[in-house]
Amino acid sequence: MLFSVDPASSAPLHEQVAASVRREMGAGRLRRGERLPSAKEAASLLDINLHTVLRAYQTLRDEGLIDLRRGRGAVVTAPDPTGQARLHTLVAELVAEARRVGATRDDLTQLIESEF
Amino acid sequence: MLFSVDPASSAPLHEQVAASVRREMGAGRLRRGERLPSAKEAASLLDINLHTVLRAYQTLRDEGLIDLRRGRGAVVTAPDPTGQARLHTLVAELVAEARRVGATRDDLTQLIESEF
DNA sequence: ACCTATTTGTCCGTATGTATG
DNA sequence: CCATACATACGGACAAATAGG
Numbered sequence: 475m476l477f478s479v480d481p482a483s484s485a486p487l488h489e490q491v492a493a494s495v496r497r498e499m500g501a502g503r504l505r506r507g508e509r510l511p512s513a514k515e516a517a518s519l520l521d522i523n524l525h526t527v528l529r530a531y532q533t534l535r536d537e538g539l540i541d542l543r544r545g546r547g548a549v550v551t552a553p554d555p556t557g558q559a560r561l562h563t564l565v566a567e568l569v570a571e572a573r574r575v576g577a578t579r580d581d582l583t584q585l586i587e588s589e590f
Numbered sequence: 591m592l593f594s595v596d597p598a599s600s601a602p603l604h605e606q607v608a609a610s611v612r613r614e615m616g617a618g619r620l621r622r623g624e625r626l627p628s629a630k631e632a633a634s635l636l637d638i639n640l641h642t643v644l645r646a647y648q649t650l651r652d653e654g655l656i657d658l659r660r661g662r663g664a665v666v667t668a669p670d671p672t673g674q675a676r677l678h679t680l681v682a683e684l685v686a687e688a689r690r691v692g693a694t695r696d697d698l699t700q701l702i703e704s705e706f
Numbered sequence: 707a708c709c710t711a712t713t714t715g716t717c718c719g720t721a722t723g724t725a726t727g
Numbered sequence: 728c729c730a731t732a733c734a735t736a737c738g739g740a741c742a743a744a745t746a747g748g
């Protein structure tokens with residue numbers, strides 16, 4: 475199943491939709507070049523509002539995961555070059571910045587704690 | 591004038607609002623710690639919809655320029671491209687990626703530990 | 707060149723929920 | 728408890744880009 479949302483979940487619907495797509499991409503069930511269902515169609519399938527789906531798609535676009543354009547729809551651009559590698563890159567950037575600012579390891583731990 | 595929009599412009603209203611705030615910050619007329627008018631108030635002043643202002647505020651938050659929170663409003667956190675704001679932006683990116691990949695908080699702590 | 711259908715983009719309005727003070 | 732303020736979701740309307748006939 476490409477999408478699925480749980481109306482009872484506390485997580486916002488638009489986030490659930492975005493998460494669904496990310497999961498499919500991560501699992502390789504959605505690959506580069508593939509087209510996502512139109513927002514209208516997805517909304518109909520999930521029985522949620524068109525705008526809610528559009529918001530999810532726009533989030534994915536901001537993350538660089540899909541190419542979303544008027545009149546065309548949404549096409550997967552990246553299969554998330556993923557996992558640990560990407561995570562390590564971000565950690566390296568973060569630590570470098572922390573050093574520059576004078577933040578300690580504990581400061582970062584704290585920040586991440588609250589961010590989660 | 592803190593905000594101004596031109597209804598005739600082709601630029602989206604929410605972008606015009608965000609741009610206004612950025613300009614004020616850049617010019618030093620809005621400084622760290624200062625509070626922006628509530629979205630409702632700003633919308634009333636500009637004679638545009640509440641959601642349009644909220645969208646602009648949320649964009650600024652994503653950029654790390656303001657701290658926007660429920661029940662509190664919007665407070666300027668920048669200008670400070672290399673300070674805490676920047677750090678927070680990186681943390682946010684990292685955590686978002688971690689979620690995407692399925693990494694836990696402890697995984698991140700561990701990674702940072704070894705990076706330090 | 708034109709027309710039409712599809713699809714996203716923006717904006718407005720309304721309602722309800724949740725966090726803050 | 729109450730007022731304020733943002734968050735989410737739904738709905739409607741129109742605009743603009745795209746694709747296809």
